[in-house]
Amino acid sequence: MxxxxxxxxxxxxxxxxxxxxxxxxxxxxxxxxxxxxxxxxxxxxxxxxxxxxxxxxxxxxxxxxxxxxxxxxxxxxxxxxxxxxxxxxxxxxxxxxxxxxxxxxxxxxxxxxxxxxxxxxxxFIQYKELEPPFMCLVVSGGHTFIVYMKDHGEFEVMAETRDDAAGEAFDKVARAIGLGYPGGPKIDKISKEGNADAIKFPKAKFHDVTLDFSFSGVKSSVLNYLNKMNMKNETINIPDVAASFQKAVVNVLVENAFEACKIKGVDKITIAGGVASNSCLRETMIKEGQKKNIKVMFPEMILxxxxxxxxxxxxxxxxxKGRVSPLTLNAIPNLKLGER
Structure with a gap:
């Protein structure tokens, strides 16, 4: 043994x-x-x-x-x-x-x-049997990626955000509607009281064919909506704004993640990062996975x-795999996935 x-x-x-x-x-x-x-x-x-x-x-x-x-x-x-x-x-x-x-x-x-x-x-902690290859949607306050994990330590970045990370957008919108920090859990909670179809916030469109994300546009749309409502002296329904914003972000995350699965022909997708605890993201991913016969996995909240x-x-x-670091190891704040 x-x-x-x-x-x-x-x-x-x-x-x-x-x-x-x-x-x-x-x-x-x-x-x-x-x-x-x-x-x-x-x-x-x-x-x-x-x-x-x-x-x-x-x-x-x-x-x-x-x-x-x-x-x-x-x-x-x-x-x-x-x-x-x-x-x-x-x-x-x-x-x-x-x-x-x-x-x-x-x-x-x-x-x-x-x-x-x-x-x-x-x-790998949550699912003891999990082995590569699989797709992973990484969504947090500082990062948004779709990553194809070929093998342990071997990754291909299929998509990333071109501006704000999803979690960063959650924080900024939460601050704008008076929910405070950290924004993700607070928007998730109040969205349950709102109508996710009340306001149509846009999805970013790129001229090139890509699975990349952009969340600065939807964030700006929320701010513009709030400003217009204030200028008209109209009442802002905070749960509706939160739920509509959350739906716009989640839909593009899910759509692109499953498109990446289709491209690589994989039948397993995991979610990771702080935003992976978002209930709307989890529910939407599970429903889409059932439609497409793709297994959706995510860690418990603490992970x-x-x-x-x-x-x-x-x-x-x-x-x-024999990858040990020297004692000269230093912090690299902008370290890319797969770099050594």
Whole structure:
């Protein structure tokens, strides 16, 4: 019987300080997250300098809690995984430097993980039987991609946003209609009280043949609608605006994702990233999957938002392919998927 491989993983790409212990890329022994949402909420978004300072304050305790909950010590750990991009450079540096220090002190392999690869890998935790190839719709506050996963660590980006990420658009629209930060969960909640067909917001059109996204147009349409209503002194139905906006975003995400499946001839599609917890997106994806006989998969809520368990999963698959990082590993805020 082969030895189990335990990864201690660290994630600090934005405003969550997280650490986890993951066995063989799929079994989570601990997954600790110290969130900063309450701190950044009053600013209406993440303040990078504040996030970095809070990571420094929290990281030691979070890592120790992850080890304690998993009932292991550093001696039991086989490798250290860490997010090194993309993300906020100051926030990334805290996690990278801490992981490098641990790897150096314990003589354990260091594995740098792409944050997007981590989100995709969250599905390996949720679905123990899942293996590539499959399509993945990655949707978060900072990223929107359709990715074809050929094999572990091998990706083809089929589409990406040309401006705002979907989650970023959710945050901006939520702020405009007075819901505050974080926008995604608040729009999802209030949309249940609204009519998604009340207002027709546009879908971006490109001159070239592409599956790429653009969400700045629909965001601007919402702002223009609000301005017109205010100028006319007419009452704005906030749930209707939220539901109509959400439908416009979800429809284009779903349409393009399934078109990518058709192009590659795959019958499995996963969803990943913070916006993967959106109930409208999940329901629409499932319905479309049933129509097209394509299996739709998504992680539980805790694995959709930024967390270290997903990084531990990705790190395991990197390790077994022999991809180990040097101790000169640095944070790369604009790291592309597939770059090494």
């Amino acid at each position: 082969e030895k189990d491989i335990k990864i201690l993983a660290i994630e600090s790409s934005c405003d969550e300080t997280a650490a986890a212990v993951v066995v063989n890329g799929r079994d989570v022994l601990s997954n600790i997250i110290a969130s900063q949402i309450d701190i950044h909420e009053k600013f209406g978004g993440v303040v990078p300098e504040v996030a970095s300072r809070k990571h420094i304050e929290a990281i030691s305790a979070v890592v120790q809690e992850a080890l304690d909950e998993a009932n292991v010590t550093l001696d039991d750990i086989d490798a250290i995984g860490v997010t090194y991009g993309p993300g906020l450079v100051g926030a990334l540096l805290v996690g990278v430097q801490y992981a490098k220090g641990l790897a150096y002190a314990t003589h354990k392999p260091l594995i740098g993980v792409n944050h997007i690869e981590g989100h995709i890998s969250a599905n 959709c938002t930024d967390n270290a368990a997903m990084i531990g999963s990705a790190a395991y698959f990197e390790l077994i």
